[in-house]
Amino acid sequence: MATSAVHWTVNSSDTKRPIFFSPSFRQIAPKKFNISCRSAKSPPKSPPDLAEPAAATTKKTKNKDPSLSLSEQLRPLTTTTLSDPPPPKDQSQLISKPKSIWVNPAKPKRSVLSLQRQKRSLYSYNPQVRDLRGFAHKLNDCDATKVAFLAVLEEIPHPPTRENALLILNSLKPWQKTHMFFNWVKSQNLFPMETIFYNVTMKSLRFGRQFQLIEELAEEMIRDDIELDNITYSTIITCAKRSKLFDKAVEWFERMYKTGLMPDEVTYSAILDVYAKLGKVEEVLSLYERGRASGWKPDPIAFAVLGKMFGEAGDYDGIRYVLQEMAALGVEPNLVVYNTLLEAMGKAGKPGLARSLFEEMVEAGLTPNEKTLTALVKIYGKARWARDALELWERMRSNKWPMDFILYNTLLNMCADLGLEDEAKKLFDDMKQSEHCRPDSWSYTAMLNIYGSGGKVDEAMELFEEMSELGIELNVMGCTCLIQGLGKAKRFGDMVRVFGVAVEKGVKPDDRLCGCLLSVVSLCEETEDEDRVLSCLQQANPKLVTLVKVLQNKNIGFDTIKDEFRDVIGSTAVESRRPFCNCLIDICRNKNNHERAHELLYLGTLYGLYPGLHNKTAREWCLDVRSLSIGAAHTALEEWMGTLYKIVQREEALPEMFSAQTGSGTHKFSQGLSHSFGSHVKKLAAPFRQSEEKAGCFVATREDLVSWAQSQAPSSAITTA
DNA sequence: GTAGGGTTAG
Structure with a gap:
C-alpha cells in the first residue's frame, strides 16, 4: 500500500483529523455527500498518486510519476463514496478534537495544490x-x-x-x-517569446471567447518548449469554461497535473468552478477537502464557487456548510460571497434566511450592490412578501444604494408578482426619466404583465403602441400578457390585431401563448368572436383547434376524443398541459356540453394533469381545486358529489369530515375561484359551507353529507361518471 | 481589461 498517497479515506485510528471532520460538519454535511460513508476498510486497490509536496524553495513542483489523470484519480473516490459501509460509531475523538489540522510532521501528506500562489514578475x-x-x-x-x-x-x-x-x-x-x-x-x-507574452495574448483572446486560438497557442508553447505556468493554465481553463467547453477545461487541468505542475489556489478554484458548473457536487467536495487536507485555507472566491453550486442544486444544507466552513476558518464573506449565498438561499426556497443573511451583511458594514438587491427583491417577490419588498425599496432609496436596469426590471417583476400597480407605474416613470436605466423590452413586458392581469387594457394598449413607436421589441411573454388582458376585456378585435402584429414581427407563439388564446376562446359568447380567436390559434397550433372542434361534435365518441386529447397534450410543454385541459373544460361548459367537460376532467386525471386533486386521510377527505379553472372546479365538484352520493347509497365507510379547497386568492388579480365555487355549491345544494377559520375552504361533516344524499332523488341531476 | 479564479432577470 502506498502510505504516502493522498488521503482517500479516513482511517478511524488516526489521531489527527482534518478540520472538515469536525462535529459541526457532520451535522450539516450537504446532501448526497456523506463523508461518513468513506471508510478505511476498503481503500482503492492502487491508491493513485498526485504530485510531491511542494518544496519551499521552488516556485513550482514536478510530479515524479504523473501516470494518472485527475478523473482517474477521482474515480475511486466517487465510486466508493456512496457504496462503502458507514464508519465505526466511535466518533468521540472527532468531537474532542474538532480543530485539529491535517498535518502530521512525521508522515507528510501529499499535496493537491501549491499553497504558494504564483508570483507575477514586477514591472519596471x-x-x-x-x-x-x-x-x-x-x-x-x-x-x-x-x-x-x-x-x-x-x-x-x-x-x-x-x-x-x-x-x-x-x-x-x-x-x-x-x-x-x-x-x-x-x-x-x-x-525570445516568453510565457508572459502568451499569457497576455490568451487573456485578450478569452474576452473574445476564442478558445480554439488559445488552444493553438498553448500547443505552440509546448512545441517550442515555452513554459506553461499557472496563469497560462487558469486562462485556458476559464476560457473553456466560459465557452461551455467543460471537457476541454478538465482536459487541460489533467494535462497540467501530468506535466507535474501543481495548481495554485487560483487554478484550483477555477477547476472547482468547472466541476461545479457541471453539477458534479461530489467531485467538487472531494477536491475541496483534499485541498483543505493539503493545508489550503480557501479564500472567499472558493467559497463563492461552492455557494453558487449549492444554490443551483437548491441544497440548503450545502449552503449552511459553506457558512459554517467560513466561520470555522475565520474567512470573512465578502460582497460577492454574500450575493452568491443570497441567490442560493432564494433557489433553496429560504426567504427568511435570505433576509437574515442580508441584515447580517449590512451589519457587518458591507454596502449592498445592484446584484445583492436584485437577488433579494426577486426572493421577496417570489415569496409574495410585499411588506418586506416595499421596506427594502424604501431603504434602497433613502440609503441611495446603487440601482441598475436589471434591478429596476426585477423590481417591476416583483410589483407584477405582488399586484403593486401604482408602485410599478412610479418605477417605470423613474426609468423613463433616468439617464442610464431606460425601459427596455423587459421593462415593457413587466408593465404589460401588470396591466394585462390587472384589467387595465387601455394602459396596456398604450404601452403596445409606445413600443412600436420606440422600436422596442415585443416578446412572446409581453404578447401573452397583452392578449390575456384584451381577452378578459372581450376586446377581440384588438386582440386579433395584436396577435397579427406580434407574429409579423417575429414572435413565435409558444404553448403559454396558445393556452392564453385558448382561454380567450372560453370567454367568447358569439360564434363570430370565437372564430376570430380560433383563426389566431390555427396559426399557432392547428392540432389544438382540431381538438376544440372535435370536442364540440356530439357525434364523435369518447375513444376518438381520448386519442386526439392524448396527441395534443403529449406534444405540449408540461407546464401548459393543465391550463390547456382547464380551458378545454371551460369551453365545453360554456356550450352546455357538460358531458364532454366530465370526460375531459377524467382524461386530465388519467394523464396525471391533476395530481393531488383528491386527498384522503382516515379522518378527512379533501377535494383540492386550487389549480383548476372555474369550469374545471365546478366539474370536479359535481364529479365528487356524484361519487359521494354513490358511496352513501352503498353504505360504505366515510370519514368524519369533508372539505374542498379553492384557495383564498392572495394575489390581487386572482379570479375569485372561491366565490364562484361557493355559488356552484349552492346551485347543487351540496352540503358544504364556507369555513369560518379558513378562507377558501368549504367544509361538511359526515352527517351533513349523509342527510344530503338521502334527500336526493335517486335520479339525481348530478352527473356521475 | 493590473499576465490568471467567483455574483444579477420570466
Missing part, C-alpha cells in the same frame, strides 16, 4: 509609457484588416523591445488586434 517603469499607450489606442481604433494594422504599425514611436512590446500588448483591446500584434512581434524575432 517605462518612461515611454505615454507614447506607447497612445500608439496602442491608434492600433485599437484602426481597421481590423491586416493591411490597415500593418500600416499603423509602421508608425511605432519606439523600437519594439521586450518591455515596449509587452506594454502595447497589454493595452490592446479587441482580441483580433492583440492576436495580430502578438504574431507581428513574434515574426520580428527581436527577443
Whole structure:
C-alpha cells in the first residue's frame, strides 16, 4: 500500500483529523455527500498518486510519476463514496478534537495544490509609457484588416523591445488586434517569446471567447518548449469554461497535473468552478477537502464557487456548510460571497434566511450592490412578501444604494408578482426619466404583465403602441400578457390585431401563448368572436383547434376524443398541459356540453394533469381545486358529489369530515375561484359551507353529507361518471 | 481589461 498517497479515506485510528471532520460538519454535511460513508476498510486497490509536496524553495513542483489523470484519480473516490459501509460509531475523538489540522510532521501528506500562489514578475517603469499607450489606442481604433494594422504599425514611436512590446500588448483591446500584434512581434524575432507574452495574448483572446486560438497557442508553447505556468493554465481553463467547453477545461487541468505542475489556489478554484458548473457536487467536495487536507485555507472566491453550486442544486444544507466552513476558518464573506449565498438561499426556497443573511451583511458594514438587491427583491417577490419588498425599496432609496436596469426590471417583476400597480407605474416613470436605466423590452413586458392581469387594457394598449413607436421589441411573454388582458376585456378585435402584429414581427407563439388564446376562446359568447380567436390559434397550433372542434361534435365518441386529447397534450410543454385541459373544460361548459367537460376532467386525471386533486386521510377527505379553472372546479365538484352520493347509497365507510379547497386568492388579480365555487355549491345544494377559520375552504361533516344524499332523488341531476 | 479564479432577470 502506498502510505504516502493522498488521503482517500479516513482511517478511524488516526489521531489527527482534518478540520472538515469536525462535529459541526457532520451535522450539516450537504446532501448526497456523506463523508461518513468513506471508510478505511476498503481503500482503492492502487491508491493513485498526485504530485510531491511542494518544496519551499521552488516556485513550482514536478510530479515524479504523473501516470494518472485527475478523473482517474477521482474515480475511486466517487465510486466508493456512496457504496462503502458507514464508519465505526466511535466518533468521540472527532468531537474532542474538532480543530485539529491535517498535518502530521512525521508522515507528510501529499499535496493537491501549491499553497504558494504564483508570483507575477514586477514591472519596471517605462518612461515611454505615454507614447506607447497612445500608439496602442491608434492600433485599437484602426481597421481590423491586416493591411490597415500593418500600416499603423509602421508608425511605432519606439523600437519594439521586450518591455515596449509587452506594454502595447497589454493595452490592446479587441482580441483580433492583440492576436495580430502578438504574431507581428513574434515574426520580428527581436527577443525570445516568453510565457508572459502568451499569457497576455490568451487573456485578450478569452474576452473574445476564442478558445480554439488559445488552444493553438498553448500547443505552440509546448512545441517550442515555452513554459506553461499557472496563469497560462487558469486562462485556458476559464476560457473553456466560459465557452461551455467543460471537457476541454478538465482536459487541460489533467494535462497540467501530468506535466507535474501543481495548481495554485487560483487554478484550483477555477477547476472547482468547472466541476461545479457541471453539477458534479461530489467531485467538487472531494477536491475541496483534499485541498483543505493539503493545508489550503480557501479564500472567499472558493467559497463563492461552492455557494453558487449549492444554490443551483437548491441544497440548503450545502449552503449552511459553506457558512459554517467560513466561520470555522475565520474567512470573512465578502460582497460577492454574500450575493452568491443570497441567490442560493432564494433557489433553496429560504426567504427568511435570505433576509437574515442580508441584515447580517449590512451589519457587518458591507454596502449592498445592484446584484445583492436584485437577488433579494426577486426572493421577496417570489415569496409574495410585499411588506418586506416595499421596506427594502424604501431603504434602497433613502440609503441611495446603487440601482441598475436589471434591478429596476426585477423590481417591476416583483410589483407584477405582488399586484403593486401604482408602485410599478412610479418605477417605470423613474426609468423613463433616468439617464442610464431606460425601459427596455423587459421593462415593457413587466408593465404589460401588470396591466394585462390587472384589467387595465387601455394602459396596456398604450404601452403596445409606445413600443412600436420606440422600436422596442415585443416578446412572446409581453404578447401573452397583452392578449390575456384584451381577452378578459372581450376586446377581440384588438386582440386579433395584436396577435397579427406580434407574429409579423417575429414572435413565435409558444404553448403559454396558445393556452392564453385558448382561454380567450372560453370567454367568447358569439360564434363570430370565437372564430376570430380560433383563426389566431390555427396559426399557432392547428392540432389544438382540431381538438376544440372535435370536442364540440356530439357525434364523435369518447375513444376518438381520448386519442386526439392524448396527441395534443403529449406534444405540449408540461407546464401548459393543465391550463390547456382547464380551458378545454371551460369551453365545453360554456356550450352546455357538460358531458364532454366530465370526460375531459377524467382524461386530465388519467394523464396525471391533476395530481393531488383528491386527498384522503382516515379522518378527512379533501377535494383540492386550487389549480383548476372555474369550469374545471365546478366539474370536479359535481364529479365528487356524484361519487359521494354513490358511496352513501352503498353504505360504505366515510370519514368524519369533508372539505374542498379553492384557495383564498392572495394575489390581487386572482379570479375569485372561491366565490364562484361557493355559488356552484349552492346551485347543487351540496352540503358544504364556507369555513369560518379558513378562507377558501368549504367544509361538511359526515352527517351533513349523509342527510344530503338521502334527500336526493335517486335520479339525481348530478352527473356521475 | 493590473499576465490568471467567483455574483444579477420570466
